[in-house]
Amino acid sequence: MKDCTPKVNLGDRVNQANFSSVTEFVLLGFSNLGEIQLILFAVFLCLYLIILGGNLTVVTVIHLDRSLHVPMYFFLGILSISETCYTFVILPKMLLNLLSLLRTISFINCAIQMFFFFGFAVTNCMLLGVMGYDRYAAICHPLRYPILMRWQVCGQLAAACAAIGFLFSLTGSFLVFELPFCGPNKINHYFCDISPVIQLACTETYIHELVIFAGGVVGLMVPLTFICVSYGFIVHTILKIPSTDGKRKAFSTCASHLTVVIVHYGCASSVYLRPSTKFSSNKDRLVTVTYTVVTPLLNPMVYSLRNKDVQMAIRKVIARGRFYPKAL
Template identity: 80%
Template structure:
């Protein structure tokens, strides 16, 4: 056994790159997928850049709610940049390889921004709780200093989780095969290629996924429990509708984001199913970032008015 482990350790250096199988089985349909994903990626970029620009230019949107929305848009722009450009290149390439270092880097930044987004959605839930349940204390509870600290904490926690997860995966010995049955270097398909027992690593990663997803999701549920109780006490129907409307966009994004991520990550890597997981992963790496700017702009009158105002300035 010891000699076999030594041989495996010696062969680790033989894996210098991975082959991303991704959508290679689709043949000529890859060109159609390339066109579709390119259009979606451009819409995601333009939507998020529009939201960040509008929030920056319109003084009426300089409040914590839109501050966190702007941070979320920046994070999601980076999040899609980590995955989609390489996926688009692979859809046009014959050889879909990625170096070992690039694969580890992609995993690190993908997980970092993904967990950061989860934490930001939790903080946005707290912001809605403070605004609706404690309106008089809201300027103190959500001062700009506290907002900055919360945003920095989200990024810090996100990339701390990412660092631990990446080290747990890429410090394992890889001695072949090096075919990743996915369109980017995600944890589940990569860790299955390790040529040693990875049960402990998978367990730690699974616990980390549970914490990264369930803690902010539980926090959001508790926050909205208090929010609903407070809204029901509002005497006027118009006041209730206005309060609910400020939460509708956030809740829509939360349900889709956490629903898809939970399906993939709240289970051991041994249960990884390539075809189903690829479909769900496309949902939260492409369609969720696409949905966010649309939901927050189409359902939010303040953002709509700010966009019209900014467009009006451009015309002048």
């Protein structure tokens, strides 16, 4: 139950000395599930190891096999690295809390966790948008593809995704943690997410929530709109292909990307494209588990390891038994 400590107006910051400043938060997480937490620990640990193993395998194989040194797999590799960092920010702390009675996180560590989580999350959104453009260029402009997606452009696009992602994250994290926290400190979540944290502020947060909501709309809907437009042109081009095999091959190169897009944007939109006052702890925990645990599984398990080119490269590397470039 939310603490009834009276909130103060932004203009009353000078009187904050009358309140005790929060120095740490308590992550309630799954503490209400009792002994089930041990089962959750085992399940999440296995999933985390699969995420790490799958993504590291994908990155290693793409790095070693020169046949995969093309823009499509370059962005897959960047996405795998981002997904690995994305889960590292959340899952180790969550696993530790499932086994611990002391579920505290310091104020500064909470801010750092939020910053890096949303930095990598928005970066992933931007990368998925860039990957949609890559598929558009490959299918709709095959003759110009080497020019449109030359290595210099790929590097610039990847850097822009990261820069935009962490700029959004820096802005959002600053808006949250510049608020005064002087009363309740129990976060009804398993990590420092925006909605449950901002609800603990002891001042009016309407303007902050409005700005963060607007940022979420831009960060999610702009790349999603870009993906939809790209696939509109892709479908139009594929339908003009005379052979059935050609159509099937073209569609197969997009199926995995669309799967990741639907799950990632579907879950993220249901949580972040609404005001923080609509936060529902039980429902949001379930949804966030989907995009912090399940979605990172999609990249190595669905998007990459089921790809025939990646499978062939893995078999080649294993057969040679050498994991360094000279072997190739």
